Amino acid sequence: MHNDGKVVPINRAQATPSPLARLPVVVLQVRDKAAQQLQQGLQELFDNADDTLFEMADKARSTVDHHIFFEAMRDLRLKRKNFERVFMEQLFAAFANLGQAGRGDLHLVPVVSYESVRGTSADDLERAVALEAMLSRVRHRDGLALGQLSARLSELLGRRLDDHENPLGPALLCGFFLQAGRSLGVEIRVKLIMLKLFEKYVLSDADLLYAEANQLLVATGVLPELKAVPSRRLGERANREQHHANQPIAELPLDESGQQAFSALQKLLVAVRGSVAPTLEASAEPQPIDTRDLLRLLSHLQQYVPEPEAEDDFDLRNHLEQLLTRVSVKSGKSRVVEDADEDVINLVALLFEFMLDDGSVPDAFKGLIARLQIPLLKVAVLDKSLFSCANHPARRLLNEIASAVIGWGPQDDPRDTLYVRIEQVVQRLLNEYVEDPEIFFQMLTQFSAFAADERRRSELLERHTRDAARERLQLEAARERVAQVLNRRLLGQVLPQFVVQFLQQAWSQVLVVTTLKHGEQSLQWQAALRTMDELICSVGLREGTEAGRYLLEQLPGLLKALRDGLAGAAFDPFSTREFFLRLQAVHVQPFEGEGADALVEVHEPITLGPGLRVAVESLPGDDADLLKAQQLRIGVWVAFQQDQVTTLRCKLTAIMPPANTYVFVSRTGLKALEKSAEQLAVAFKCGALRVLDDGLLFDRALAAVMANLRQLNRGK
Template identity: 30%
Template sequence: MKDSNNVVSMQGVFKEQQREAKRTLSLPAPVTAVRDKAQALLAEQAKLVFAKVDDSLFAMAEKAHGQDEQDGLFQALRLLRVERRKVVERFSTHLADAFHVRDVPADERDDPYAADNLSLVHNDDLEQLVAVDTMVAHAKRDFSQPLTEISLRLNTLLSVKIYDKNNPLGPDAICDAFVEACRPLDLHIRARLTLLKKFEQLVMANLGKLYEQCNDLFVEHGVLPSLKQQRRAARQQRPSPGAQGVRGGQATAAEASQERAGSMSTGGHGGGHGLLPLGAGVAPMPPQDLLSHLGALQSHLPENYDGEEIQLLNVNSLLQQRLLEVRQSASLAKMDSDIIKLVEMLFSFILEDRNLAEPIKSQLGRLQLPLLKVAIADKSFFSKGGHPARKLLNELADAATGWQAKEGYASDPLFKKISEVVAKVLAEFDQDIHIFSTLLESFREFILRERKRAEKLERRIVDEADGKAKTQAARARVAAVMDALTAERDLPPVVTEWLEKVWSNMLFLTCIKEGTESERWNRDVRTARDLVWSVHAPMPDSRKQLLGLLPALQERLRAGVEAVSLSAFDARRMFAGLKDVYRERFALAQRLAEERSRKAREAVRDEVSEQVRSQAAQETRAPAADVQADSAQPAETVVELPQMEELEQVVAQAEVAPAASEEVEALPQSDSHWQQTFRLAQGSWFELKRGDEEQFRCRLAAVIKDIDQFIFVNRNGAKVAEFTRVELAHALRNAQLMPLDDGMLFERALQSVIGTVRKSRGEMS
């Protein structure tokens, strides 16, 4: 381990020496001056970023939705306060290193279509990469003219060819330097995105001032001073808006697009047409031109697709055909090329998703071009979970999760509504994303009406099953109490009648209305126990206790008679029968007491001499034993009554679950499918198979806890299946019942794409 540490340490020293050697390499004086100027300005702007992000993170932490998120934001806040100076220093170092330019490999310059070149998902966190690519793309677009001048001037001073990627003052280099400077920080993703947003607002959006000062500094050093005059002359010679045939002082998007596309078709390619690789001699297609071409492709999509034949669109191929038709040539910017690939991967996942029926996937697949246009026009599409276009796609998919394509499905209300929404997007969406919000609101109103109708039927089914379960459970618990009180006891017939006709019903009603945890239930169980004790208490020892109990017991029995609506005739008869039992009990107590007293007096009278006393003592003990035996005789046939705590345990252990089929064997508690039944969430969707032919979608509507039963319904609210817990575990084990992923479709697709790219990159490395 020590040697290993030494190796690592020596490697670190070696890398630092290499870095220092790079810094000391002589650069042309103009480049050195520009480097120092840029380094100083950007470092000052970076310090301002940390000052501003502090307030933003504090406000976000106070409004955080959960404790974990709030803790993560506060931790990021503290870390940034401590590390800001080191981050700015690392940022300056990386900026300086960028001036020791390396040549960009040809495959990175000319082959943006390679499968391993998807920059949007280059790192682990897609959202961060989208934010970075967005700010870089915006800066390249906004500052293309001064950037071109810087590249031309650097090309005259350096031996390495300068491209966008290796320009030390380009948005790529500046943004990469900041990302690398922040990489060692363990930040919550929201904090990292906020930091990048502030960097975009305060640094990247203001690069124009930096580029102007750098170009002026180059001019001061005599580096291509004529470029400044050429730029001024070009602005003066540019035709006025009126000479361009515009309406209202501005050229229409179509005219501007046609003009730019026409100029591209003749530039450096000898008149060839079509989609060409980046760097093949034509400029990258401006986003507005790309959107115009995609809009034309969108308008020519067929009105309806066959649900069985929907296929993923090859956008590059369609663009190639489009450019050939209009006799234009163009290339795709790296950012746009990556977005096209990413959207294709997302829709590839959607079209393979087993959660959705084929006709629904057919309709959602038609949204590929509109959503691609959204992603090109608005780079926050991938990082903004609340984007209206994403929300609409998620809502359509969520509503269709339980939908099945039955015969004549084209007339199904849900399918018709989804088809209508998709058709409106294709027909009306150009670049205004508000149409997605409008359609989302309309679709939600439709779904709300649909679900209200289904909920009425579902509620009736669940209430019926719940009522049946409560009845079954109450009967089982009452029976458990009665069995515990009467087992192995020879009770008078009238007491048995009281328990069966009155008190079983009384307990049943209490269990249904108030449950077994209520005070009322405990009082009624105690009454039943007192009734049994009253006719089995040992006499004469319990005579006094029984006398104290009977008045209150009689009142409770009268209340029970009224609660169960026992007829007055039966009530009088049963009370009379009970009085006869108690009269016999007290008569027995009187006889036993008198017998015990008489034998005690005889024992005292016989004590006249020591021998007689001894004999009398023996005789006294014998009769006393006889008396006790006589008095205890009734108790010998009585089994000890359970205490209230024991009765509570009997109720808790009462078997109330519906009997499973004899063919279904019990599963051990450790079985994964048995454990899974305890984690299923109400409302989850499943695919249920019955035989080789029949399969359908169903939703877990309710878990009837009293009898451990699971009720499943279809999307219309009708019951389609019910399982006991052990039956459900077997259904899951045998893949008869398979859970469907109920996460949001777009987010699931995005996670799948990220996973696929990570895996492919891991295999390549």
């Protein structure tokens, strides 16, 4: 088997993974979570590899190098899917081998040699040095978190697992990457570029990878006494999520089963207990049904969840009451749910009431989300950690769906890929979910990958939108500045009409190009202004005066400067031929008299294009709505009421100088809106603009329900 770059290949015996049942469930959760993040990192790597190689090709000094980088781009595009597939297969095989006994002589770690040995090429040594540098940086930065992860996996497996045997360790991840890249027919320079990109887009997030894996293991009680290593990215994300949740969720204790957290919630839910009961005579003898019977009833109801287009809302508690009533009539006893199960039913119902009333969820998707109520209720009945564990797959799936649809607007096609994919997820859960939570892992992994693809396409268009907006706004600013310069020199002047037209139509473009390319502090800008000033003077001075004689001596230089400036702005010399003929006539004939060119007085200000902003009412600097507009952050989603029936959902992608223009894009990345801070403030004042809360939907719902329950309990 080919040995690529001193990497010991994974044993062929590993190609057939051991039964996954040998691994603890939490290890599979660690694997799936890591696979999701690594897949996203690889996708980001390949998205940026194309741009990087194109830039290298553009900068290449020889035709050979240019060809090498373009061939590498083509090779990567053709083999990208296979590359990602092989990498993930290697990862899953490495996890499967954790469950194998008697591994003894299996070598999972890339063995990197740094000494020149017989038969070792310079390319191999160069790659080995690059690998060692990468591994050293990861070990130095994230070694402690990796060590804790290895210790926890060792505890679960009942044997020592070294960092270099850890499937998520940098050594093995690099090995997977090199193994997947063996099919790429690229030279060493390209391979080194790919290694750098792997470090930038995959290994740089190792702290998040290890932090989340350690969190999952701690949540199940694996070596909780090891002091957590703070993760830079995880800490930032946790702070954001905590902020969006308004902090009440932090009061819920975190335990393996979620029972402690649920017990804390039950104290609040007492206020709404008694709302799920059969409608029978008071004399009927109450008989609680156990959790298994409740799950069977819910599975029955799950088959009759109405379509999202149904006009009537699906009231879960009402349908459950009707079902309990029918069961009670048949048995002659009042069949009721136990307090704990009723608390779960009420809590889930309250959560969905909040989510379906939330303004950040587009109306088109509320029907689909409502259909998830029974599957989520069954999950909660079986696993109370749904309410306390942010990484619970069912909870994350709901959050991922809500995050993906926040930019959906009425103008979108209701049958596009996003809607269809979410509809498929919902329908599969309704059809297949009974009690095994594995389906939520599968749905989460698949939908997250789909959403990541959607985001990448959107981000690519968004980047083009920003670039186009930046160029256009810079052009408008340059035109506005040039118009100011021309007006200062021309207003009130009496000049030949053809000269005024030349300055307004031709030389203005020379000035615009000059300021865009070189700026207003450049020598080129000063030279272009000086040429314009000399032209104006040349048609206004008498030949007999001393200044006139001096200027006539400078005419050859002036004409050359005019022609050079026009050529630099890509003007066709034939289109300006008449101007130079008429200018020559003015210079050689008396200023006044028969045959003189028509004179005009410039009294109207010159404009060279649309202004940068539409005038709005002047607002004081401390105006509350103006401050609100100025505090909008890049990436925030807003809803803009365009008319009585149309609401545009868009994301702030950039605030562009020089006029601080706010540029918004649709969920596909295309430009949707462009406003000044003052215009946004006016929209806030009249209620046409509102900020959408892009925090995690389930978490916000739980925080709001807890706050409402506290208020309800205080009032009793």
